[in-house]
Amino acid sequence: MNAAAWTCLALPLASALAITACGTSLSRRAAGYVSTATAFGSFGAALAAFALMLGKTPGERAQATTSWTWLSAGRYSFGLTLLTDQLSVLMMLIVAGVGSLIVAYSIGYMDGEDEERRYFAYMSLFLFSMLLLVQGGNLLLLLAGWGMVGLSSYLLIGFHQERPAAVAAAKKAFVMNAFGDATMALALFLLVQQTGRLDYGGVFAAAPHGGAVANLVALGLLGGAVAKSAQIPLHTWLPDAMEGPTPVSALIHAATMVTAGVYLIARTHPLFENAYVVEDLAAGLGAATLLAAGLIALVQVDIKRVIAYSTMSQIGYMFVGAAGGAYPSGMFHLMTHAFFKALLFLAAGIAIHALAGEQDLRRMTGLGRTMPHTSRAFLVGCLALVGIPPFAGFFSKDAILAAVLDRGAFGWVLFACGLAGTFLTGLYTFRLYFVVFGRTGAARPHLHGTREGPVSMVSTVTVLAALSAAGGFLQLAPVWTPLTTWLTPAAEPFAEASSWEEALASAAAVALGAAGIYAAYAAYVARTLRIPAAWPALERKLYWDELYDVLFYRPADLAARALRRFFEQPVVAGSIGEVGRGFRLGAGEVSRVQSGLVRAYVLALAGGLAVLAVVFLSTR
Amino acid sequence: MHGPDVGWYLVLAALLFVTGALGVLVRRSPLIILLSVEIMLNGANLALISFARRLGHADGQVFAIAVMAVAASEVVVGLGLIVAMGRRNVELDVDKLRTLRG
Numbered sequence: 001m002n003a004a005a006w007t008c009l010a011l012p013l014a015s016a017l018a019i020t021a022c023g024t025s026l027s028r029r030a031a032g033y034v035s036t037a038t039a040f041g042s043f044g045a046a047l048a049a050f051a052l053m054l055g056k057t058p059g060e061r062a063q064a065t066t067s068w069t070w071l072s073a074g075r076y077s078f079g080l081t082l083l084t085d086q087l088s089v090l091m092m093l094i095v096a097g098v099g100s101l102i103v104a105y106s107i108g109y110m111d112g113e114d115e116e117r118r119y120f121a122y123m124s125l126f127l128f129s130m131l132l133l134v135q136g137g138n139l140l141l142l143l144a145g146w147g148m149v150g151l152s153s154y155l156l157i158g159f160h161q162e163r164p165a166a167v168a169a170a171k172k173a174f175v176m177n178a179f180g181d182a183t184m185a186l187a188l189f190l191l192v193q194q195t196g197r198l199d200y201g202g203v204f205a206a207a208p209h210g211g212a213v214a215n216l217v218a219l220g221l222l223g224g225a226v227a228k229s230a231q232i233p234l235h236t237w238l239p240d241a242m243e244g245p246t247p248v249s250a251l252i253h254a255a256t257m258v259t260a261g262v263y264l265i266a267r268t269h270p271l272f273e274n275a276y277v278v279e280d281l282a283a284g285l286g287a288a289t290l291l292a293a294g295l296i297a298l299v300q301v302d303i304k305r306v307i308a309y310s311t312m313s314q315i316g317y318m319f320v321g322a323a324g325g326a327y328p329s330g331m332f333h334l335m336t337h338a339f340f341k342a343l344l345f346l347a348a349g350i351a352i353h354a355l356a357g358e359q360d361l362r363r364m365t366g367l368g369r370t371m372p373h374t375s376r377a378f379l380v381g382c383l384a385l386v387g388i389p390p391f392a393g394f395f396s397k398d399a400i401l402a403a404v405l406d407r408g409a410f411g412w413v414l415f416a417c418g419l420a421g422t423f424l425t426g427l428y429t430f431r432l433y434f435v436v437f438g439r440t441g442a443a444r445p446h447l448h449g450t451r452e453g454p455v456s457m458v459s460t461v462t463v464l465a466a467l468s469a470a471g472g473f474l475q476l477a478p479v480w481t482p483l484t485t486w487l488t489p490a491a492e493p494f495a496e497a498s499s500w501e502e503a504l505a506s507a508a509a510v511a512l513g514a515a516g517i518y519a520a521y522a523a524y525v526a527r528t529l530r531i532p533a534a535w536p537a538l539e540r541k542l543y544w545d546e547l548y549d550v551l552f553y554r555p556a557d558l559a560a561r562a563l564r565r566f567f568e569q570p571v572v573a574g575s576i577g578e579v580g581r582g583f584r585l586g587a588g589e590v591s592r593v594q595s596g597l598v599r600a601y602v603l604a605l606a607g608g609l610a611v612l613a614v615v616f617l618s619t620r
Numbered sequence: 621m622h623g624p625d626v627g628w629y630l631v632l633a634a635l636l637f638v639t640g641a642l643g644v645l646v647r648r649s650p651l652i653i654l655l656s657v658e659i660m661l662n663g664a665n666l667a668l669i670s671f672a673r674r675l676g677h678a679d680g681q682v683f684a685i686a687v688m689a690v691a692a693s694e695v696v697v698g699l700g701l702i703v704a705m706g707r708r709n710v711e712l713d714v715d716k717l718r719t720l721r722g
Contacts, residue, residue, distance in 0.1 A: 606645065
């Protein structure tokens with residue numbers, strides 16, 4: 001099992017190194033095949049680890065393996081440890097599984113791009129970083145993986161480095177993620193100070209219960225989770241990150257990296273349980289994000305941005321679930337979301353690819369006739385996203401909604417937000433579907449050869465569609481709960497929904513989701529519902545970018561200008577000029593001593609010697 | 621022990637050294653200055669040999685021979701320069717030879 005875990009982690013790294021080292025001696029296509037083969041190999045290793053784990057009793061399934069001591073300072077030492085337990089194996093399967101499908105899809109999508117090798121090297125690097133994040137056996141390795149996925153995300157968002165918008169988006173994503181990394185590092189400092197160790201078991205056993213320190217630790221971890229998962233208030237980077245190639249958006253900004261925050265909460269749940277206030281804050285942020293993102297998604301006109309806001313909204317659900325104590329439900333939604341959101345992005349990618357890069361909804365209409373297969377796959381993704389039974393989203397989202405009812409009055413507030421979010425999900429998702437695939441307008445001529453793209457793209461979309469359609473049957477709470485049983489030893493939920501809560505949540509969520517779909521139908525197909533003029537605040541994305549502009553950019557800019565004007569120019573630049581002038585003056589004076597009169601030099605020498613002789617003789 | 625005390629030799633060495641130093645300081649002809657430098661060197665040599673005698677070591681005498689060798693080569697170079705200057709009709713006055721001043 002340990003060997004399988006190491007293989008799973010090492011293969012993508014080997015691929016990234018190999019592609020980088022081989023350079024142009026590896027053909028572009030071969031780089032894609034190497035990257036895909038290692039990703040599938042990694043998935044195979046994850047499956048092997050899973051199979052071996054199935055053969056053990058639940059108590060023996062968690063295993064840590066240390067290869068060597070990574071860092072050692074004074075009394076502290078941190079090993080390069082991999083922890084393979086139920087939670088990390090689930091994440092390994094999701095990351096390597098969805099990741100390998102998306103890398104395979106990239107072979108078709110990136111065909112003919114410049115610098116395909118660089119792309120595939122980055123993709124492999126990302127897979128390695130993400131696997132390090134989920135497999136790391138202590139918080140320090142988790143943080144290392146955390147920072148490295150931020151780096152890979154930066155590299156991939158800015159892949160089209162000739163486009164200024166892509167570079168700006170990459171920078172924005174990196175800065176916001178770095179903020180999260182910093183708060184997380186602070187939390188780790190506190191933990192080291194309090195407990196002297198960072199391995200999961202030891203930290204959880206020794207961490208302080210309640211009080212300011214526990215709250216600060218949880219708050220720091222939450223800061224990291226919020227930044228990585230694009231939750232309010234650190235969410236503005238995710239929509240801009242859509243500047244990257246579409247498979248990148250699918251892999252990093254939908255299926256895996258952005259869900260790392262949910263994994264973090266599930267992984268460090270004892271620390272969050274020690275700080276109830278922060279846990280409630282996380283759930284509240286999730287609820288706020290799912291509503292705000294759902295509202296903004298209604299008016300966006302870029303197909304990828306709509307899906308990006310939908311991602312934020314769905315991660316909001318996961319936060320509500322995970323912070324509400326229903327860790328298995330949060331992880332379950334993470335898994336189904338990885339399936340259907342990757343599907344939506346990849347299907348949208350086929351449409352974008354066919355239209356030679358067109359992403360504006362208003363100019364991509366009537367694709368249902370010309371690409372029926374993609375259209376069907378997209379419909380499956382939409383239904384799964386809205387949560388219509390029997391598609392995957394139904395099972396996972398309703399489990400979250402039911403579980404929060406366990407939390408008393410605050411739970412009802414979260415529940416209400418979640419239900420409102422369901423209606424919004426139905427509305428914005430099917431707006432997208434009806435506008436892009438439904439309407440019978442004339443599609444623009446295809447610029448690429450085949451009708452729906454190469455085999456590598458169509459086949460991966462088909463696999464993901466099958467997973468989105470059937471993936472939900474893994475768990476039907478409260479009747480059939482293998483996932484909860486599986487995850488309980490690693491993250492025991494403290495919120496369990498009763499049967500009537502499940503029934504209520506399911507009925508209400510499905511009804512509201514269907515209502516949302518109907519509203520979209522009425523507004524965009526039947527035209528019986530007049531579309532209200534888009535609220536300007538929504539079109540400006542609720543003014544978050546403007547708020548950050550006023551709060552951070554402008555004051556920093558002003559301060560920098562003032563410093564330059566009142567400090568740098570007079571003091572720094574001025575002082576340098578003065579110092580130079582002083583030296584030149586002094587040198588001029590000193591050079592007059594050098595008269596060229598040899599006898600004067602000798603006199604100085606003799607006089608100096610005489611003085612020295614007197615001094616030495618008198619002080620003997 | 622024959623002859624005068626070693627102290628007298630040291631006094632003579634000091635006199636020779638001071639004479640040479642005064643010559644370097646007050647005279648302006650490079651030829652005389654070179655000569656005075658030689659006197660200073662010989663004063664030092666005398667002191668070295670006196671101490672060698674006093675302490676019963678040969679080290680001082682070895683040093684004195686080395687100094688003589690250096691002084692000889694110095695005189696060769698110095699005199700060569702002075703002769704060259706005389707041939708070019710340069711006025712032999714160190715106070716006037718100031719062109720190498722930086």
